[in-house]
Amino acid sequence: MKKPLKIGIAGLGTVGAGVVKILAEHGRLLAQRGGRPIKLVAVSARSRAKKRDIDLEGVRWERDPMALATASDIDVVVELIGGSGGIARRLVGKSLASGKHVVTANKALLAMHGAEIAAAAEKKDVMVGFEAAVAGGIPIIKALREGLVGNRVRRLYGILNGTCNYILTTMRETGRDFDVVLGEAQAAGYAEADPSFDVDGIDAAHKLAVLTGAAFGTRVNFAGIHIEGIRHVTSMDIEFAQELGYRIKLLGLARETKYGVEQRVHPCMVPLAAPIAHIEGVFNAVVVEGDHVGTTMFQGRGAGQGPTASAVVADLVDVARGRSMPAFVVPAAQLVDRAISPMDRHVGAYYMRLMVQDRPGVIAAVSTILAKERISLESMLQRGRSPSGKVPVVLTTHENEEAAMRRAAARIGKLKAVLEEPCIIRIEQF
């Protein structure tokens, strides 16, 4: 048997503890599969006293995680601290510079400094694995970098944030509103006390940035992502979506357009016939459209101890086998800076919900504004009467440019009879 692969783990939260558990439980299996044992030699975490239900007998405790980066008995540093800067970034940088392989679940770090990290790894000819950073246990990074490597990716999109998908699913199933469902999700531990990272689309955008890099061979570009969260989605919109044959999902999407690479995270109306419409609750899914393979979809649990630790361990076995690959499909020096395809130039169909005063002439005024922008309607729904005199009007459009849609929405929002800001949700056709 070859000599063991020696690892140090920084961060013993849910995922870190999960990795320790798998290594202990499947030690023999992993040694067989990886060609040599994977041995945990050191760990570092904020609190040594915290109860974790893992056995750390014989494992060195480092008070300072940075000590892992230079320890002579460590081959791989597993960074599970999180955050795009601070200690996580320093630890990853120092570890790579010291010639150690790095495995990380840190999407924020990769979204912000992915190209820099890829270059640092290549400089020392070491590997950086981040399967756990995107979509939990789903081996989507491996699929993009290896399994589908024979394809030019035309488009990819996915449900990348389990919290948002859980909230949207529950809103649909119960008819309750966003705030109520968010509160319940927080109480149940499915959403953070400060939910903005999730519900405002930041977390999904971090993951999309990483996926885009791995799929298109472009420098990771978080700043180039158009991001909208799900706070403005009402149970009324969810109901209308159903009526129109759609389901509302927070998607991260990337594709090449004639202007460059378009990356966006926002709620979408997804046709019920599309498989991704049926990914519910905390599940994640990623669809990859390749020029030869066609449409493929990968689904599974996007978070949690077992799935995320499973992805970390897969990266460790790759390191054990010396099965390397540039972090983002092509060598760091060959990663290209593609132009950002501007959202104003986005072409797609739209759903618009207006809350209007129930009186004659409103529809005519709205239609006139849309016609002026050459936006053609696909359907219009008006809902009965209301004692308050305030009724929803829902319209869907054929494909047109986002800029025109925004101009129209701004003018419609200023009509006296329109009582709230128009709610706009993009419709995706798959």
Added chain:
Amino acid sequence: MKKPLKIGIAGLGTVGAGVVKILAEHGRLLAQRGGRPIKLVAVSARSRAKKRDIDLEGVRWERDPMALATASDIDVVVELIGGSGGIARRLVGKSLASGKHVVTANKALLAMHGAEIAAAAEKKDVMVGFEAAVAGGIPIIKALREGLVGNRVRRLYGILNGTCNYILTTMRETGRDFDVVLGEAQAAGYAEADPSFDVDGIDAAHKLAVLTGAAFGTRVNFAGIHIEGIRHVTSMDIEFAQELGYRIKLLGLARETKYGVEQRVHPCMVPLAAPIAHIEGVFNAVVVEGDHVGTTMFQGRGAGQGPTASAVVADLVDVARGRSMPAFVVPAAQLVDRAISPMDRHVGAYYMRLMVQDRPGVIAAVSTILAKERISLESMLQRGRSPSGKVPVVLTTHENEEAAMRRAAARIGKLKAVLEEPCIIRIEQF
């Protein structure tokens, strides 16, 4: 740039031509991604004159494919001839023995001689890639051997034959019978002139054998698979399935039981709530349940030029990068021979359709036989009246042993009022 990886392709049918096309179209991309160019140096096929719409300028034509196995200028032999024996087997054996890597799409060969091939590859320290052998473009072999390597697989199952799935989908959508739909599929080129490989479940079983090996680290054991095809599924059964909340799919399933490894291919009643129930037409999907990752599903096109060639090229890039792995997760010498879990001991729920004479006492007789075998019913449906006096009776059972179910069915089939052999379809709960 490192020196090119030089390949020879044996077999220029749909898939072979597809590989040539991708190599030509994405040459630069693949050189970047694989770290060196992939160069086609020689091909061999039955007919040189056949029109293939590919450019073979500068590529050596070998009349005898076996010449590829020993050619000094070839690093990888791509075997796309097919068949479990004959020339394909000899070519793969000779190539490996000559120290060449092998990439193949040949599921029949792997199902029959997988362990032997794995051992031959290891002996010479070369790679054998067969991503294209199972589920077309879906990178499921990579997922099992690498992406989910940190898991003990509890169960896997999948829609592995696009022809059967197309037939079952079309039967459901049109209400037409098996023979009619098969005939149309043959006319449209979705089914072979001799369809038995597909519709009798052999092709799916070949693929299941390979998947089981990669998932469980067992010696590939095609002979240990219980195989039933879809010929006995009627449009009436498909209708009843719908009514009961199921969809009928031909699945390949493998799991560990207390008796060993259970491998089976047969039509299943799949709950409509299960994602795999919605994989329609020629699409394939594989579900892997791991002890840490939970349930993951991979779907895409299971056949055709682009998807299958995409998988072949992915294997070639793995070879170019030297990213190796034992063929079936663990070294060939460590592959275990697990006992075959006998179908008699299979425990599951069942659907049984009887065609009976519409007269009093039949249900009582059937119920008595079931009760004697301690089979408890979950539901029973009896359909109206018929001028012929022949009506269907459908019953579903709770979980019980297959042996008991078979004994009961045999006795029920002998009742005078039962006019046809009972049609039994297993119900799977996911």
